[in-house]
Amino acid sequence: MRFPLDVLTVVTGVSGSGKSTLVKEILYPALLKSLGQKPEALGEYESLEGSLRYVKGVEMVDQNPIGRSTRSNPATFTKVYDLIRDLFAQQPLARQRNFTPAHFSFNVEKGRCETCQGEGKIRVEMQFMADVFLTCETCQGKRFKKEVLEVNFQEKDIAEVLELTIDEAIVFLEHIPRLGPLFSPCSMWG
Ligand SMILES: Nc1ncnc2c1ncn2[C@@H]1O[C@H](COP(=O)(O)OP(=O)(O)OP(=O)(O)O)[C@@H](O)[C@H]1O
Ligand SMILES: [Mg+2]
Ligand SMILES: [Zn+2]
Known part of the structure; x- marks a missing residue:
């Protein structure tokens, strides 16, 4: 699986093919680990290779509301x-x-x-x-x-x-x- 840098990459596939698992349980925590941080959970994978030195940070953005109330923007x-x-x-x-x-x-x-x-x-x-x-x-x-x-x-x-x-x-x-x-x-x- 290849994830190009410097572009917007979209992971697509039929339901149940493992998109969420790949991004949330492998790619995100593996990148955190390569940045020297400790991910909460990390799925099993063989290796993560590439121009990792260019990756300065990684953020998980999901659909959870950013604040508790309508008062956050x-x-x-x-x-x-x-x-x-x-x-x-x-x-x-x-x-x-x-x-x-x-x-x-x-x-x-x-x-x-x-x-x-x-x-x-x-x-x-x-x-x-x-x-x-x-x-x-x-x-x-x-x-x-x-x-x-x-x-x-x-x-x-x-x-x-x-x-x-x-x-x-x-x-x-x-x-x-x-x-x-x-x-x-x-x-x-x-
Ligand atoms: N590489 C894999 N090997 C075996 N099982 C896997 C693998 N990746 C994901 N699964 C399992 O397949 C199921 C579906 O995975 P996942 O929820 O990631 O799919 P999805 O593509 O995000 O689906 P949806 O489009 O419905 O959100 C999960 O039970 C997950 O644990
Ligand atoms: Mg999914
Ligand atoms: Zn008023």
């Missing part, structure tokens, strides 16, 4: 959001209002909308049906208090920044010290 998960909150706290209006980075978090009781506790929606329990979620009327789904949303960076408020796609965020944050470099191709993929 790619920005919070990668910690990029910490830097974005710092950036918003440094804006003149934020300084004038004594906002700290915590005010730009929807997880703490400072800047978040308290009607929905930063969820942007309200859960309505339906007696015999699945719960229904309604957009929070106080913040219109924006998750923050009005005073916090008035702080803009490059004409966007914190809620709009959270709505950016990764491609949009790359352009938006390109020239920001500490943030821009995180989005450069080499640091994302290297």
Whole structure:
């Protein structure tokens, strides 16, 4: 079996042919081992050969949710959001209002909308049906208090920044010290 490097490789085959076993029980742990880490479990295989010196790291990505709740997103998960909150706290209006980075978090009781506790929606329990979620009327789904949303960076408020796609965020944050470099191709993929 050959796995080329520097390209996206897809393992295909009929159900039950052993794709999951090959990737999860052999390739992933064998690569960890070649990187000097201790895999939890390692299936039986004869050998792993090739340009292993080019492999600097290995990550298993599966379909498990990345956070416990709806409060996690790619920005919070990668910690990029910490830097974005710092950036918003440094804006003149934020300084004038004594906002700290915590005010730009929807997880703490400072800047978040308290009607929905930063969820942007309200859960309505339906007696015999699945719960229904309604957009929070106080913040219109924006998750923050009005005073916090008035702080803009490059004409966007914190809620709009959270709505950016990764491609949009790359352009938006390109020239920001500490943030821009995180989005450069080499640091994302290297
Ligand atoms: N090389 C192998 N030799 C013997 N049995 C194997 C081998 N690889 C996998 N199996 C067994 O075959 C079964 C199916 O394997 P696996 O779940 O990896 O298939 P899959 O291709 O991922 O299937 P699916 O497409 O349904 O997810 C499992 O019981 C697994 O233990
Ligand atoms: Mg499978
Ligand atoms: Zn709200």
